[in-house]
Amino acid sequence: MSNFQVCDGDISETLLFDYLTADGLAVDTETMGLLPWRDRLCLIQICDPKGQVTAIRIAKGQKEAPNLKQLLEAPNILKVFHFARFDIATIRYYLGIEVNPIFCTKIASKLVRTYTGKHGLKELVQELEKVELDKTSQSSDWGNASNLSEDQLNYAANDVRYLLNVQKKLVSMLEREDRLELAQQCFSCLPVMVTLDLLQFQGIFEHH
Amino acid sequence: MSNFQVCDGDISETLLFDYLTADGLAVDTETMGLLPWRDRLCLIQICDPKGQVTAIRIAKGQKEAPNLKQLLEAPNILKVFHFARFDIATIRYYLGIEVNPIFCTKIASKLVRTYTGKHGLKELVQELEKVELDKTSQSSDWGNASNLSEDQLNYAANDVRYLLNVQKKLVSMLEREDRLELAQQCFSCLPVMVTLDLLQFQGIFEHH
Ligand SMILES: Nc1ncnc2c1ncn2[C@@H]1O[C@H](COP(=O)(O)O)[C@@H](OP(=O)(O)O)[C@H]1O
Ligand SMILES: Nc1ncnc2c1ncn2[C@@H]1O[C@H](COP(=O)(O)O)[C@@H](OP(=O)(O)O)[C@H]1O
Numbered sequence: 001m002s003n004f005q006v007c008d009g010d011i012s013e014t015l016l017f018d019y020l021t022a023d024g025l026a027v028d029t030e031t032m033g034l035l036p037w038r039d040r041l042c043l044i045q046i047c048d049p050k051g052q053v054t055a056i057r058i059a060k061g062q063k064e065a066p067n068l069k070q071l072l073e074a075p076n077i078l079k080v081f082h083f084a085r086f087d088i089a090t091i092r093y094y095l096g097i098e099v100n101p102i103f104c105t106k107i108a109s110k111l112v113r114t115y116t117g118k119h120g121l122k123e124l125v126q127e128l129e130k131v132e133l134d135k136t137s138q139s140s141d142w143g144n145a146s147n148l149s150e151d152q153l154n155y156a157a158n159d160v161r162y163l164l165n166v167q168k169k170l171v172s173m174l175e176r177e178d179r180l181e182l183a184q185q186c187f188s189c190l191p192v193m194v195t196l197d198l199l200q201f202q203g204i205f206e207h208h
Numbered sequence: 209m210s211n212f213q214v215c216d217g218d219i220s221e222t223l224l225f226d227y228l229t230a231d232g233l234a235v236d237t238e239t240m241g242l243l244p245w246r247d248r249l250c251l252i253q254i255c256d257p258k259g260q261v262t263a264i265r266i267a268k269g270q271k272e273a274p275n276l277k278q279l280l281e282a283p284n285i286l287k288v289f290h291f292a293r294f295d296i297a298t299i300r301y302y303l304g305i306e307v308n309p310i311f312c313t314k315i316a317s318k319l320v321r322t323y324t325g326k327h328g329l330k331e332l333v334q335e336l337e338k339v340e341l342d343k344t345s346q347s348s349d350w351g352n353a354s355n356l357s358e359d360q361l362n363y364a365a366n367d368v369r370y371l372l373n374v375q376k377k378l379v380s381m382l383e384r385e386d387r388l389e390l391a392q393q394c395f396s397c398l399p400v401m402v403t404l405d406l407l408q409f410q411g412i413f414e415h416h
Contacts, residue, residue, distance in 0.1 A: 201319070
């Protein structure tokens, strides 16, 4: 794979300074499952606008990653996720990082692709980038960090590789439909949703 | 009923200046049903810390209420609702009023009364104020504004009469459990939820 590297625990200073020059970064995580308080964070993938992908292996018991923290909290760099609610919860829970500012391609898709109910990353990349993502490694053992297979690393890289292009196209659509501001308002609610999720509150905004 | 008055369309200037001296107001609405875009707003009830209750009848087709707008948008007066999400939607939809700042006793109750699943106004008033609310008029015809029954007006007044006391007690509990800031963060998400509700978006923050 071109433009792809794997690091352990954090990104280097050199990589940090390079990524800090980006105005937007695609970010994704791989974990042991869907419950942050049970299922540990294993991998964080980042892709910049030049297509430079880094996968950072997070060790069991690791509690911080200072360079990643500086990058993911940098107020002038937009962090683009697909279903940000999950990734920012696990990143906050395991590394104490308050990711900000945030763009979520799943929320953007739901707000503007009102002609479909399919808002998975695979469908988005297919419709907007005409690329077929291979999702076979999605449910695999990400805990075995030092021995990730080529397929797994490929999968992890592809989950961020197309995201900035998808985001740009969604922004154009949101602008066209006058929903960009609403999308930004939704993104600004995400840190609150994550706090509620991590406390295991459910349905706080519902009537029932 | 003491301290209770009914007005048509808006509050008077005199009443506005009186209410503008309050630091908090309890607010509730009665409508023709639960769908704002179908079921019109019929009544808005307000109660100040002195226990002064006003019920404002909203006419069919009415599009504004300038004094109410000034009051409900006053940045230094907290507007306390039970299930604010519904009331601020109908008030925005019918009168173009952006209620702010907001406190919701249902959200506060869910965040701090974690020992129960009962977060209805009746249960809250019962536990915190030791008062038994009569809810028989809840589902009644509020569209017949000029002929509201004594029971209906009593019901409408009682829905706001205990709310500020309930709110104060919930604030103490939230402070005790270190959840007041979280509550305020939730309240700040409410205008966004309302925008989504009025556009009939559902599950924007969910994975599915
Ligand atoms: N209940 C759930 N079901 C499936 N995926 C969920 C989920 N809650 C969070 N996710 C996350 O959402 C991503 C999939 O989104 P989508 O289905 O829209 O493509 C997954 O990330 P990965 O693809 O990095 O594993 C997964 O981690
Ligand atoms: N799905 C729903 N079911 C019942 N009440 C709902 C509702 N959605 C909004 N509401 C509002 O929530 C209030 C009742 O809240 P609770 O059940 O917690 O006491 C009602 O106000 P009113 O009491 O002014 O009619 C009603 O207007």
